[in-house]
Amino acid sequence: MPQHPDRDTPGPPPTEATLRDAALSYLARFAATEAGVRQVLDRRISRWARSVDDREVMADQVATARQAAARVVAGLVASGVLNDAEFAAGKARGLVRSGLSRRAIAARLATKGVKAEITQSVLPNDPDTELASALTLARRRRIGPFRMTEAPDAAARQREMAILARAGFTRDAVNAAMAMSQEDAEALILDLRR
Secondary structure, eight states: OOOOTTSOOOOOOOOHHHHHHHHHHHHHHSOOOHHHHHHHHHHHHHHHHHTOSOHHHHHHHHHHHHHHHHHHHHHHHHHTSOOHHHHHHHHHHHHHHTTOOHHHHHHHHHHTTOOHHHHHHHSOOOHHHHHHHHHHHHHHHTOGGGOSSSSOOHHHHHHHHHHHHHTTOOHHHHHHHHHSOHHHHHHHHHHHHO
């Protein structure tokens, strides 16, 4: 493919040093998992590869760069800079406080590349935490103990329960949240935030 006069010439291929710098720069701004850092480095390599016209040379250099990226990620894991368990624990705490269910948190962590066994180890396993999280969502949506009207009809109550169920809360958590008084609900939410 001929070189276009208005196209920039490609820079040098990514090396282990430049990939490590890119990973550290990313981690300085964002909390990330191994999979997330791998994805960032892969995008950097792919962006460089698109700028190269010689496909044979590019394929060899891309393979070398991907091996270097794997070594960078392995080094960051070995040094403790990247730790999926710590990432998952911190993320799970924040998501519980924001009103997400165990199921929703597990799904979010899975999209970040956290392994299922790590996710299960960091999720809170007590019903009170799940209930407090459901109440946080209820307060935000102004349903259950936080509704503005006094007594909803059966259809309105079903809609409120459906909101919590769609958010992934168990039937027990939904029923308990809907039956709780506003004062007790506020106290449980306050305990969750401590």
